[in-house]
Amino acid sequence: MIYLDCPATTPCDPRVLDAMLPFFSAAAANPHNRHHAPGRAAAAAIEQARRQVASLIAARPAEIIFTSGATEANNLALKGIARAWAGRGRHIVTVATEHASVLEPLAALAREGWTVTILPVDGGGRVDPDHVAQALRSDTILVSVMAVNNETGVIQPLAEIGALCRARGILFHSDAAQAAGRLPIDVGASKIDLLSLSAHKLYGPPGVGALYVRQCASNDPVPLLDGGGQERGLRPGTLPTPLCVGFGQACALVVTEAEQAGIARLGERLWQGLRRRVPGLRRNGNPAYCVAGTLSLTFPGLDATDLMADLPDLALSTGAACQAESGAPSSVLSALGLDAPAAQATLRFGLGRFTTEMEIDRAVAMIGRALAKPEP
Numbered sequence: 521m522i523y524l525d526c527p528a529t530t531p532c533d534p535r536v537l538d539a540m541l542p543f544f545s546a547a548a549a550n551p552h553n554r555h556h557a558p559g560r561a562a563a564a565a566i567e568q569a570r571r572q573v574a575s576l577i578a579a580r581p582a583e584i585i586f587t588s589g590a591t592e593a594n595n596l597a598l599k600g601i602a603r604a605w606a607g608r609g610r611h612i613v614t615v616a617t618e619h620a621s622v623l624e625p626l627a628a629l630a631r632e633g634w635t636v637t638i639l640p641v642d643g644g645g646r647v648d649p650d651h652v653a654q655a656l657r658s659d660t661i662l663v664s665v666m667a668v669n670n671e672t673g674v675i676q677p678l679a680e681i682g683a684l685c686r687a688r689g690i691l692f693h694s695d696a697a698q699a700a701g702r703l704p705i706d707v708g709a710s711k712i713d714l715l716s717l718s719a720h721k722l723y724g725p726p727g728v729g730a731l732y733v734r735q736c737a738s739n740d741p742v743p744l745l746d747g748g749g750q751e752r753g754l755r756p757g758t759l760p761t762p763l764c765v766g767f768g769q770a771c772a773l774v775v776t777e778a779e780q781a782g783i784a785r786l787g788e789r790l791w792q793g794l795r796r797r798v799p800g801l802r803r804n805g806n807p808a809y810c811v812a813g814t815l816s817l818t819f820p821g822l823d824a825t826d827l828m829a830d831l832p833d834l835a836l837s838t839g840a841a842c843q844a845e846s847g848a849p850s851s852v853l854s855a856l857g858l859d860a861p862a863a864q865a866t867l868r869f870g871l872g873r874f875t876t877e878m879e880i881d882r883a884v885a886m887i888g889r890a891l892a893k894p895e896p
């Protein structure tokens with residue numbers, strides 16, 4: 521099996537798994553119980569993980585709130601800030617190509633009376649910071665723009681958008697689930713107030729993520745849950761020590777530049793190999809602004825689901841895994857201007873840390889054979 525679905529989830533790095541294992545058994549303890557040594561050791565391991573996560577995005581450890589993943593972090597940021605800042609305004613700005621875990625909480629807020637402006641992207645998948653600036657109003661409280669798109673790999677201009685939000689006293693949130701570990705992130709330099717992360721997108725375990733909340737009293741979201749007051753009361757519930765430790769270790773293992781250079785080379789090999797075999801093959805998203813290893817490719821005249829069925833040894837996706845079950849054409853590809861047949865002829869290839877050159881060559885050959893197969 522050749523796994524090319526890294527934007528959906530990355531395999532856990534064996535070094536991450538090794539760091540986690542003791543906390544499931546021999547070192548298991550509730551990290552919130554400081555009355556015994558194992559509890560204190562678990563708490564210390566979590567604080568170490570918090571430092572590792574913070575360091576990846578150039579934040580302070582106290583600014584990291586552990587969550588169950590990026591979906592929860594996005595919900596906490598958007599609903600929590602909307603509720604905390606409701607007295608100042610009820611207008612939020614976002615972008616059409618955001619993940620469902622941003623668009624759906626915003627749709628819920630719109631049903632409750634907030635106004636949400638959804639900005640378009642250009643044909644290459646980028647939002648224009650001038651459009652963001654024009655959308656801001658006196659009652660705008662929050663702008664949410666993802667760092668990297670999960671279907672196309674397109675990188676958004678965060679620093680420009682962050683600067684214009686900060687200048688107007690508007691909070692800036694970014695869903696960085698697909699960016700962490702693949703791009704350097706500096707929350708201070710990009711003037712980001714809230715940032716969502718997910719461990720299972722960067723070779724960590726599924727079921728844990730974090731929300732970065734810039735240390736400034738007025739940035740705190742209203743919590744989604746009530747409970748025991750953990751995570752400064754912003755996200756109550758017993759912290760899952762093994763998952764937090766794995767997340768921290770995954771962040772510590774990130775070597776962005778060297779790793780991305782290798783993945784970029786393999787991505788180019790895949791693209792060139794397929795281009796030679798598939799007339800009219802198109803790449804979606806401006807490659808000048810794409811992270812290495814995420815390639816959204818349209819095979820004109822083909823049905824991507826049928827093609828995948830002919831490729832049983834290749835783990836691929838037609839788009840976002842979460843939309844795959846609905847059967848609806850991808851809203852991300854529609855926002856880039858693709859019509860329904862083109863969207864349905866599109867496959868997403870997601871390479872990662874463990875992808876090899878041999879796998880790429882075999883994948884290209886498999887696709888070539890599947891396309892050459894006579895129609896039934």
Ligand SMILES: Cc1ncc(COP(=O)(O)O)c(C=O)c1O
Nearest residue numbers: 589590591619621670697698718
């Ligand atoms: C851009 C983006 N945001 C959010 C999520 C949700 O992350 P999680 O699975 O950690 O809830 C994903 C993953 O599906 C994603 O790609």
